[in-house]
Amino acid sequence: MTGPGRFIVIDGPSGVGKTTTTALLCDRLAEGGWEVVATKEPTQSTLGSTARYGTDEYRGLTLACLVAADRYHHLEREIRPALAVGKVVVCDRYLATSLVLQRLDGVEPDFLWAINRHIDRPDLTVILTGDPASSRARAAARGIHSRFHRGGEDAGRTENDLYLRVATELSEAGFPVLVHDVRDHRPEQVAAAIFDQVRARLP
Numbered sequence: 001m002t003g004p005g006r007f008i009v010i011d012g013p014s015g016v017g018k019t020t021t022t023a024l025l026c027d028r029l030a031e032g033g034w035e036v037v038a039t040k041e042p043t044q045s046t047l048g049s050t051a052r053y054g055t056d057e058y059r060g061l062t063l064a065c066l067v068a069a070d071r072y073h074h075l076e077r078e079i080r081p082a083l084a085v086g087k088v089v090v091c092d093r094y095l096a097t098s099l100v101l102q103r104l105d106g107v108e109p110d111f112l113w114a115i116n117r118h119i120d121r122p123d124l125t126v127i128l129t130g131d132p133a134s135s136r137a138r139a140a141a142r143g144i145h146s147r148f149h150r151g152g153e154d155a156g157r158t159e160n161d162l163y164l165r166v167a168t169e170l171s172e173a174g175f176p177v178l179v180h181d182v183r184d185h186r187p188e189q190v191a192a193a194i195f196d197q198v199r200a201r202l203p
């Protein structure tokens with residue numbers, strides 16, 4: 001339960017279109033009269049910036065705990081207060097990112113679940129998947145600051161496959177999950193498809 005508001009997460013591989021989709025989805029929700037908060041992880045706090053720009057310095061268990069700490073801070077300071085007053089919170093990256101990237105970093109899933117045990121369960125987690133070559137190329141064109149996203153198409157395929165596995169894992173843990181393959185669809189088409197699913201969960 002997340003209070004009177006609704007908590008929606010958009011997650012998936014780097015370059016797949018999370019940020020673009022989040023913005024378009026928020027526009028549609030706002031047009032529909034909902035009060036919307038668009039947010040992302042890592043956050044812009046000191047903890048979040050350290051995680052986002054520190055993936056060469058911080059690794060494995062250290063990075064896993066850092067992003068989990070940023071997540072709890074995010075929940076306390078931003079997400080829960082917005083949900084408490086009935087807003088729709090749309091968050092770009094959340095638990096699924098940790099289950100994928102920290103696992104690629106050698107951290108055991110049990111540990112990841114344990115340190116994330118007290119986070120809020122989103123009303124819907126949307127996992128975007130797509131052609132790994134396209135996603136990696138878009139991420140590269142935009143500029144890459146993360147150690148996890150420097151690999152080429154093969155690394156992109158591994159990341160994409162792991163998101164599919166994590167989608168199943170989240171479902172089995174009781175998280176409502178929607179997997180959406182972006183294919184060669186335009187961002188507006190992706191947002192429209194997701195909007196219908198999100199709207200069905202709104203008050």
Ligand SMILES: Nc1ncnc2c1ncn2[C@@H]1O[C@H](COP(=O)(O)OP(=O)(O)O)[C@@H](O)[C@H]1O
Nearest residue numbers: 013014015016017018019020021138185186187
């Ligand atoms: N469906 C799409 N088709 C073509 N280009 C896209 C699509 N979605 C996003 N892009 C472009 O790809 C790049 C990465 O998108 P972005 O939303 O930042 O991805 P992410 O947040 O998942 O890393 C951006 O330049 C964006 O304009």
Ligand SMILES: Cc1cn([C@H]2C[C@H](O)[C@@H](COP(=O)(O)OP(=O)(O)O)O2)c(=O)[nH]c1=O
Nearest residue numbers: 014041042051052067093097098101146148
């Ligand atoms: C939320 C999160 C981020 N991170 C780190 C590593 C990621 O590469 C980075 C995400 O940075 P970000 O700038 O969001 O990447 P992109 O623009 O490609 O979506 O933050 C984790 O390692 N685990 C997490 O759970």
